[in-house]
Amino acid sequence: MGIADVVIVGCGPAGISAAIQLKRAGLEPLVFEKERVGGLLVNANLVENYPGFPEGISGIDLVALMKEHLTVLGVEVVFEDVTKVEVGHDRFLVKTAGNTVQARCVLIASGTSPKKLVSVAIPRELSDRITYEIYPIRSVREKRIGIVGAGDAAFDYALSLEKQNDVTILSRGPEPRCLPLLRERVGMSSRISFVPDTEVTAIEGGRGDELVLGCRNPGGVSKISVDHLVIAIGRNPELGFMSRQSAGLGAIQYRERFQLLIGDVRRGRMRQTAVAVGDGMIAAMAIARELREIGK
Ligand SMILES: Cc1cc2nc3c(=O)[nH]c(=O)nc-3n(C[C@H](O)[C@H](O)[C@H](O)COP(=O)(O)OP(=O)(O)OC[C@H]3O[C@@H](n4cnc5c(N)ncnc54)[C@H](O)[C@@H]3O)c2cc1C
Numbered sequence: 001m002g003i004a005d006v007v008i009v010g011c012g013p014a015g016i017s018a019a020i021q022l023k024r025a026g027l028e029p030l031v032f033e034k035e036r037v038g039g040l041l042v043n044a045n046l047v048e049n050y051p052g053f054p055e056g057i058s059g060i061d062l063v064a065l066m067k068e069h070l071t072v073l074g075v076e077v078v079f080e081d082v083t084k085v086e087v088g089h090d091r092f093l094v095k096t097a098g099n100t101v102q103a104r105c106v107l108i109a110s111g112t113s114p115k116k117l118v119s120v121a122i123p124r125e126l127s128d129r130i131t132y133e134i135y136p137i138r139s140v141r142e143k144r145i146g147i148v149g150a151g152d153a154a155f156d157y158a159l160s161l162e163k164q165n166d167v168t169i170l171s172r173g174p175e176p177r178c179l180p181l182l183r184e185r186v187g188m189s190s191r192i193s194f195v196p197d198t199e200v201t202a203i204e205g206g207r208g209d210e211l212v213l214g215c216r217n218p219g220g221v222s223k224i225s226v227d228h229l230v231i232a233i234g235r236n237p238e239l240g241f242m243s244r245q246s247a248g249l250g251a252i253q254y255r256e257r258f259q260l261l262i263g264d265v266r267r268g269r270m271r272q273t274a275v276a277v278g279d280g281m282i283a284a285m286a287i288a289r290e291l292r293e294i295g296k
Helices: 011-026 038-041 059-073 123-127 152-161 179-188 249-258 273-293
Strands: 005-008 030-032 076-079 080-089 092-096 102-109 112-114 145-147 166-170 192-195 199-205 213-218 220-226 228-231 235-237 258-260
Touching: 005 011, 005 092, 005 273, 011 038, 011 059, 011 273, 030 220, 038 059, 038 152, 059 076, 102 249, 102 273, 123 199, 145 152, 145 220, 152 166, 152 228, 166 220, 179 192, 179 273, 249 258, 249 273, 258 273
Parallel strands: 005 030, 005 102, 030 076, 102 258, 145 166, 145 228, 166 192
Antiparallel strands: 080 092, 092 102, 112 235, 199 213, 213 220
């Protein structure tokens, strides 16, 4: 295989928008995705801050439209996990388990990975009932679901899940830390309970498929039984595949010019779909210009 003009790592909103704009510039981006097109957005209950959808749109429906857009444009998505990105003085090497691709430019659109509940040992046989996003349990019905966390994601997950289940939000602190509108909606649901000042300290198996959570709270300790547990205690930039090789000056300069980070992976707390889409658009335009300058 020759050298690809642009490789995009990650096919969430940032990678999708970059791919759309690169196509528009006449380029053929190669997109690697390790899981599913749409990234984290499929988890969103109702996206109300993305222009064009005055009534709001579910994350799943918005992703379906983005996916259709990629299909119409014929963007190539390769479902492989990028394990390493290395830089030389005039190209990148993008490695997956089975492939190494050379690329002139790389857009890193890999989003975030969840912070793990490291203080609690999770027995291996229970791990399939503990998730860090709700997409894997989107079709469960009439179950008891615990959510650890008190931020926007925890409250948004609760609002998605309460349509078919009973939900308990377990917050280590005394108050929610989410948008007031999410707090209000949760307060209006008869199927969601908010339990403050409660820290999960142990997870054990119970009867059948039940999970028994050992919790510490101001009254001492208590046990809460649930069928599924969702952990939503924050996220970190997903950059584990970036090479830590010490690159020479030429390679460093090449990386600065031809590798860009876009979307949630670079945005700290400003993690929103429209921001990711804007990042993708800007990066694609910048990269198209750089490639023209070097005659590609
Ligand atoms: C519950 C919830 C509700 C939300 N609600 C809203 C909302 O109402 N409005 C709003 O604007 N935003 C909302 N968001 C935020 C929105 O989902 C993100 O801002 C957006 O998805 C970021 O896009 P991204 O492309 O930067 O990253 P992501 O969507 O995280 O996509 C990154 C992609 O990269 C892939 N990837 C990572 N590493 C690799 C690798 N090594 N190889 C190959 N692929 C890789 C991942 O599998 C993933 O598909 C919500 C998020 C959550 C969790």
